[in-house]
Amino acid sequence: MTFSDSQQTRSEQLLELAARSGAEAAEVFQSRSLSRPVYFEANRLKQLESAQAEGTALRLWKAGRPGLAVAYGDVEPQALVDRTIAISDLNEAEEIELSSASKQIYPDVGASVAVETLVEWGKHAIERVRDRFPDVLCGGGWECEAESTRLITSKGLDCGYTDTTLSGYLEVEWVRGDDFLNVGDGQIERGCLDPDAIAQQVLQRLEWAKENTSTPTGRVPILFTSKAADMLWGTVQSALNGKQVIEGASPWSDRLGQVVTSEAITISQQPTVGPFSCPFDDEGTPTRPITFIQNGILQLFYTDRTVGRALGSGTTGNGFRSGLGSYPTPGLFNVLIQPGSKSLDQLIATLDDGLVLDQMLGGGAGISGEFSINVDLGYRVQKGQIVGRVKDTMISGSVYTALKSLVEMGGDADWNGSCHTPSVVVEGLSVTGRS
Numbered sequence: 001m002t003f004s005d006s007q008q009t010r011s012e013q014l015l016e017l018a019a020r021s022g023a024e025a026a027e028v029f030q031s032r033s034l035s036r037p038v039y040f041e042a043n044r045l046k047q048l049e050s051a052q053a054e055g056t057a058l059r060l061w062k063a064g065r066p067g068l069a070v071a072y073g074d075v076e077p078q079a080l081v082d083r084t085i086a087i088s089d090l091n092e093a094e095e096i097e098l099s100s101a102s103k104q105i106y107p108d109v110g111a112s113v114a115v116e117t118l119v120e121w122g123k124h125a126i127e128r129v130r131d132r133f134p135d136v137l138c139g140g141g142w143e144c145e146a147e148s149t150r151l152i153t154s155k156g157l158d159c160g161y162t163d164t165t166l167s168g169y170l171e172v173e174w175v176r177g178d179d180f181l182n183v184g185d186g187q188i189e190r191g192c193l194d195p196d197a198i199a200q201q202v203l204q205r206l207e208w209a210k211e212n213t214s215t216p217t218g219r220v221p222i223l224f225t226s227k228a229a230d231m232l233w234g235t236v237q238s239a240l241n242g243k244q245v246i247e248g249a250s251p252w253s254d255r256l257g258q259v260v261t262s263e264a265i266t267i268s269q270q271p272t273v274g275p276f277s278c279p280f281d282d283e284g285t286p287t288r289p290i291t292f293i294q295n296g297i298l299q300l301f302y303t304d305r306t307v308g309r310a311l312g313s314g315t316t317g318n319g320f321r322s323g324l325g326s327y328p329t330p331g332l333f334n335v336l337i338q339p340g341s342k343s344l345d346q347l348i349a350t351l352d353d354g355l356v357l358d359q360m361l362g363g364g365a366g367i368s369g370e371f372s373i374n375v376d377l378g379y380r381v382q383k384g385q386i387v388g389r390v391k392d393t394m395i396s397g398s399v400y401t402a403l404k405s406l407v408e409m410g411g412d413a414d415w416n417g418s419c420h421t422p423s424v425v426v427e428g429l430s431v432t433g434r435s
Contacts, residue, residue, distance in 0.1 A: 010075055011056070015154050017081045018060045025096045026060035027153040029282065031324060035145035038118045043126055043138050048115060057324040058084045064093030070325045097305040099284035101156030106279040110146075110164030110190035118142040118168075121195040125170050128199035133174065133206055140170040140186070142193070157284045165275050168193045172202050174209070181209055181389070183377060184359070185227070188275045188415050205358060205377065213380045213388030215433025221354035221407060222395065222429050223347055223381070228357045229424045230416040231364045231371070233337060235399040236267065237419075238367040240292050242303035242311050243330050249367055251400065255298050262406035263296040266338035269318075276334045276418040283319035283328050290316055304330050332418070339422035340409035347410050347423055349384040355431055356381060357395065365399045372396035390433060397429035404428075 011028040018026035032054045039046045056075050059068045067088025071080045119142075126138040143166070150160035169186035185201040187193050224232060239260075244250040252260050271278055271287035280286050283305055292300055303311060304319030307330050320331035348356065356379040365371035375393040379386045403426070410423035 010077060011150065011152050013077050014056070014058055014075075014081060015152065017077055018058065018084070019154060021062070021081055021085055023060040023062045023085070023154075024064070025098055025154050026058065027098060027151065027157075027284075029057040029059070029321070029324065030150040031055050031057075031147065033145060033147040035143055036115050036118070037141050037143035038115060038122060039139075039141045040122050040126060041139045043130065045119060045122070046139075048119075055324045056080070057321075059327075060084050060088065061094075061096050062088050064096070065089065065091045066094055066327075067091065068325065068327060095306075095309070097283070097309070098153050098155045099157045099305075102284070103156075103158045104279075105159065106161035108162045108164070109277055110166075110275075112146060112164050113144050113166060113192070115144075118144060121168060121193055122170075125168070125195040125199040128196065129170070129172060129202055129206075132203060133172075135174070136206070137173045138170065139173075140168070140184075142166075142168045151280070151282070151284050153284065159280050159284055161279055163190075163277070165190060166193050168195065168198060170195075170198050170202055172206065174206065179212070181206075181377070182359075183209070188417075190275050190277075208356075208379045208386045209377070209389040211388035212391060215390045215393045215431065216353055216355055216380055217431055217433055219428065220431055221351055221425055221427050222431070223351065223354060223356045224424045224426065225344065225356065225358045226410070226412055226414050226421050226423050227416055228360060229337075229421045230419055231360065231373075232399050232403060232424065232426075233267075233335065233419050233421055234364040235367060235369050236261075236293075236403070237332050237335065239369075240267075240301055240332070241330050242301040242307040242313070242316075244367060245301050246307060246310050250301075251367075251369070252298055256300075258298055259296045260298045260400075261293060261296045261403040264340070264406055264409055265293055265296055265403060266291065267293040268336050268338070269302070269332060270334050270336050273336065274334055274415060274420060276415075278333055281315075281317050281319045281328070282321045283315070285315050285317040285319065287317040287333075302330050302332055304328050335419045337413065337419070337421040338409070339411050339413040341411045342408065344410055344412050344423050347408065347425055348381055348386060350408065350425070351381040352383060354381045354425075355379070355390065355393075355395075356386065360395075369399040369401075370397075371399065392434035394432050395429055396432075401428045402426040
């Protein structure tokens with residue numbers, strides 16, 4: 001899926017009209033997407049959908065004042081330029097931040113699959129689960145989404161690419177009297193999904209949850225599964241944000257070159273790996289491999305052009321928009337947490353008395369790192385074996401403390417959002433539960 005000749009011509013027309021209207025610089029950011037999700041509910045196919053979206057964002061500077069406006073679908077060029085200039089009149093002047101001239105249309109990544117294949121994957125995963133647990137209700141969604149991006153500027157930059165991403169999610173409800181259990185798992189990949197692997201993840205959780213058991217209390221080792229560990233890395237990503245450094249909010253603002261986590265932790269960004277690969281950021285800067293933490297030592301903060309200039313480090317190619325109507329700000333993608341070597345079962349076997357956290361209620365810890373979360377799905381481990389599911393359990397503590405008290409990384413890394421993380425065993429957190 002690419003932009004038509006008329007859409008490309010319209011982008012160039014917007015730049016020309018902006019210049020005629022007195023803008024010193026301008027950029028046009030185009031996004032076009034097509035998705036075909038299929039949904040299952042109560043063990044059956046519920047609906048098929050097809051959704052297409054197209055938008056154009058114009059950003060310009062007139063008398064140094066920035067303006068940003070968005071049009072969806074068909075664009076009336078002069079009207080969009082006039083609206084953007086009217087917005088710029090309300091803003092303070094700033095330094096113009098645009099990438100230098102370059103023309104590069106990158107090769108498409110990913111492969112599309114037919115709706116019939118998505119339906120087949122969904123049905124197969126549900127059948128796998130219900131063969132062993134016929135009383136459960138299964139739902140979820142399977143989707144193929146293609147998105148094209150093009151960015152052109154008055155400085156001569158012209159870059160674009162199309163990526164296709166597949167996602168599958170299986171959700172299972174198990175009601176036993178007044179005991180309600182919800183288990184979910186999924187995949188995000190390019191090219192192909194593995195419904196058997198998704199079903200097996202869910203089946204394993206259901207097997208572990210056959211019995212309920214008491215909660216270990218006090219400070220016990222906690223094994224965050226790869227799905228749950230994303231909460232820990234969310235705080236780390238906030239602390240690595242150059243914007244947070246400028247604002248003095250990051251506890252690592254003055255810690256470059258120092259130890260900030262366990263030496264077992266190495267965190268990097270790999271632009272060409274996985275389903276979130278991306279050749280350039282939303283400012284047109286080519287992305288590059290970066291190691292942010294190496295064996296526990298802080299190496300670099302991530303920045304966009306504006307924040308990089310303020311820090312004196314320059315941009316790291318991490319200027320991203322949360323939406324078409326947003327200015328670029330520092331953001332991460334394709335974050336890889338270096339895994340260990342042990343499987344999830346081998347990690348569990350190392351625990352004498354501890355807790356496996358798989359799903360939680362509530363949000364993450366935020367940049368403060370302090371959290372108190374309710375366990376939605378967790379299991380007690382005694383003498384290296386899972387003995388049952390825990391209920392009415394809360395975990396509290398500090399992410400920063402936990403990452404300094406990290407015991408071991410698993411070798412079972414997978415994608416959770418745009419973070420590729422393994423399971424993690426940490427100490428230093430407090431567990432409370434109701435008898």
